[in-house]
Amino acid sequence: MTPEIVELGRSIRARDPARPSWFEVIFSYPGLHAVLWHRLAHRLWGWGLRGLARFTSHLGRMLTGIEIHPGARIGRRLFIDHGMGVVIGETATIGNDVTIYHGVTLGGLSLKPGKRHPDVADGAILGAGAQVLGPITVGEGARVGANSVVVNNVLPLTTVVGIPARCVGEGCLETPTVGYGLPAGEADPLGERMAAIEAELRALRAQLEQQRKAG
Numbered sequence: 001m002t003p004e005i006v007e008l009g010r011s012i013r014a015r016d017p018a019r020p021s022w023f024e025v026i027f028s029y030p031g032l033h034a035v036l037w038h039r040l041a042h043r044l045w046g047w048g049l050r051g052l053a054r055f056t057s058h059l060g061r062m063l064t065g066i067e068i069h070p071g072a073r074i075g076r077r078l079f080i081d082h083g084m085g086v087v088i089g090e091t092a093t094i095g096n097d098v099t100i101y102h103g104v105t106l107g108g109l110s111l112k113p114g115k116r117h118p119d120v121a122d123g124a125i126l127g128a129g130a131q132v133l134g135p136i137t138v139g140e141g142a143r144v145g146a147n148s149v150v151v152n153n154v155l156p157l158t159t160v161v162g163i164p165a166r167c168v169g170e171g172c173l174e175t176p177t178v179g180y181g182l183p184a185g186e187a188d189p190l191g192e193r194m195a196a197i198e199a200e201l202r203a204l205r206a207q208l209e210q211q212r213k214a215g
């Protein structure tokens with residue numbers, strides 16, 4: 001089996017248009033280092049050594065500027081490009097071959113413990129500064145525009161942009177499926193929905209204010 005560092009290095013070299021050398025990838029790509037730190041932290045977390053797991057993830061954060069909670073589940077060949085300011089929450093899951101740029105948050109909206117962070121499916125791309133909030137799903141191969149705020153599910157192979165994020169281009173549906181990917185049981189759907197509505201309201205107010213100032 002290929003060691004993960006080689007697999008990560010290969011996928012970064014293939015996906016980064018700067019076409020870095022092996023030396024560059026291994027020694028100067030914080031995204032690669034962050035994934036490896038996370039593997040260790042996640043293993044410690046699984047063994048119940050939570051304090052040590054948090055400390056390991058903290059060391060990774062100090063060295064890379066990328067904060068991944070040790071509980072998060074991350075698939076193969078995640079490419080975190082640039083990386084600084086990325087935050088990935090405890091109950092987030094990330095599939096294979098996902099690309100994440102700097103400043104992305106996979107965050108929660110509810111203060112209630114349990115599933116509260118997004119699921120990002122295989123091959124999705126999250127643009128720089130995108131804020132993906134709540135227990136929503138970003139579908140397979142979907143693209144999230146830079147600086148978007150996403151509080152609803154994103155359908156596979158679609159592109160969403162803006163605040164709140166809206167679907168643009170091919171594949172958009174009039175009424176996206178609500179609730180897809182939500183786990184049964186410990187989630188707080190009403191609380192999450194209320195928080196999502198509040199976030200949308202705040203974003204709309206901010207937009208109105210911007211438009212008012214622009215005259």
Ligand SMILES: CC(C)(COP(=O)(O)OP(=O)(O)OC[C@H]1O[C@@H](n2cnc3c(N)ncnc32)[C@H](O)[C@@H]1OP(=O)(O)O)[C@@H](O)C(=O)NCCC(=O)NCCS
Binds near residue numbers: 128145161
């Ligand atoms: C979202 C994205 C993938 C869309 O690319 P695309 O499919 O080529 O889409 P287009 O450029 O044709 O844009 C489609 C519409 O969305 C708008 N749009 C695109 N990106 C946007 C963004 N980030 N925020 C707001 N609106 C955006 C365009 O203005 C256009 O609007 P219009 O139809 O009213 O003219 C791309 O714009 C993006 O944001 N990529 C992330 C790149 C990134 O983070 N790079 C960091 C490198 S360091």
